[in-house]
Amino acid sequence: MKIPSSILTMLAGIFLTLASLWYGQNHGLLPVAASAEAELVDGLFNTMMTISVGLFLLVEGALIFAAIRFRRRKGDEGDGEHIEGNIPLEILWTAIPAVIVFGISVYSFDVYTRLGGLTPMVEGTEQTIEVAYAGDDASLPMLGVPQKAAQLASNLGIGSSPELQGRAPDVSVNVMAVQYAFVFTYPDSGVVSGELHVPVNNSVRLNLQAQDVLHAFWLPELRIKQDVIPGTETELAFTPTRVGTYPVICAELCGPYHGAMKTQLIVQSAEDYGAWVQSQVAQSQGSDAIASLPTSDRSDTAYLETLATPHDLKVDTAALSHLSHHHALASVAADTF
Numbered sequence: 630m631k632i633p634s635s636i637l638t639m640l641a642g643i644f645l646t647l648a649s650l651w652y653g654q655n656h657g658l659l660p661v662a663a664s665a666e667a668e669l670v671d672g673l674f675n676t677m678m679t680i681s682v683g684l685f686l687l688v689e690g691a692l693i694f695a696a697i698r699f700r701r702r703k704g705d706e707g708d709g710e711h712i713e714g715n716i717p718l719e720i721l722w723t724a725i726p727a728v729i730v731f732g733i734s735v736y737s738f739d740v741y742t743r744l745g746g747l748t749p750m751v752e753g754t755e756q757t758i759e760v761a762y763a764g765d766d767a768s769l770p771m772l773g774v775p776q777k778a779a780q781l782a783s784n785l786g787i788g789s790s791p792e793l794q795g796r797a798p799d800v801s802v803n804v805m806a807v808q809y810a811f812v813f814t815y816p817d818s819g820v821v822s823g824e825l826h827v828p829v830n831n832s833v834r835l836n837l838q839a840q841d842v843l844h845a846f847w848l849p850e851l852r853i854k855q856d857v858i859p860g861t862e863t864e865l866a867f868t869p870t871r872v873g874t875y876p877v878i879c880a881e882l883c884g885p886y887h888g889a890m891k892t893q894l895i896v897q898s899a900e901d902y903g904a905w906v907q908s909q910v911a912q913s914q915g916s917d918a919i920a921s922l923p924t925s926d927r928s929d930t931a932y933l934e935t936l937a938t939p940h941d942l943k944v945d946t947a948a949l950s951h952l953s954h955h956h957a958l959a960s961v962a963a964d965t966f
């Protein structure tokens with residue numbers, strides 16, 4: 630008995646659909662989702678994964694089927710049949726991807742907007758603000774940034790959903806990015822920390838600033854990332870939904886030790902968070918004073934230590950002085966030439 634090919638095609642279609650839907654939900658490619666925002670991003674990712682798997686199975690399936698079904702048989706020396714194109718088929722395989730791409734772009738734009746990524750253009754004349762390179766020898770050429778763009782970035786940051794606009798977050802933290810660390814300041818309590826602690830299920834807003842060069846603040850488990858720009862403030866808002874410790878990573882190549890520019894986000898219960906703030910209050914007042922000193926008032930070692938201590942890098946002071954000793958020798962050597 631021969632099964633009609635229309636039935637076989639339908640069965641293949643059903644299998645393909647079920648396989649794509651299953652894999653789209655079970656790919657296991659993403660880390661745990663630890664924020665309310667992660668759901669939106671994962672929904673988009675899973676949809677794209679479902680479509681991609683469907684297309685992959687369709688194209689590869691057709692390829693393998695054709696390679697077997699239409700292979701050269703023994704003794705067959707003839708040419709293949711000449712086929713001159715097929716207009717309806719070409720329209721179909723142009724239209725389907727066009728609809729898919731359009732659908733995904735609308736969906737992703739919706740997610741981006743719901744995360745607060747885009748806001749209507751801010752009124753006002755376009756001016757140029759100057760962003761200086763924040764070094765001691767700040768004589769490098771200045772970059773002009775259109776002020777509109779700068780306002781846009783600071784008015785509504787990623788994760789800052791339009792519904793939350795203008796509403797005070799439960800926790801607000803100032804983030805200063807420097808080569809090669811993030812320094813977190815809690816304006817309410819004055820705590821300064823190298824790790825970001827937040828209470829679970831509370832809305833958090835980060836006000837991000839860079840002291841030197843471009844950095845990017847990335848929380849993979851929360852599915853959010855924001856540029857950190859010298860001379861302008863950007864924002865990142867989220868609601869952590871899962872107690873735990875998650876990596877904070879700089880996602881912008883910011884210098885030779887960029888790869889080491891990472892710390893931790895610690896999502897705690899409200900009680901644990903309160904206890905942590907209490908334990909930090911006394912400690913932070915001292916380090917705050919040191920951190921606010923101008924760079925030139927400190928030796929290289931002291932400067933690195935202030936970065937390392939809150940960051941808990943376990944930097945060996947002896948190794949540091951060894952390094953600066955080498956550095957001094959190198960300068961001496963350079964001077965002699």
Ligand SMILES: [Cu+2]
Pocket residue numbers: 808809843844845879880881882883887890
């Ligand atoms: Cu960086």
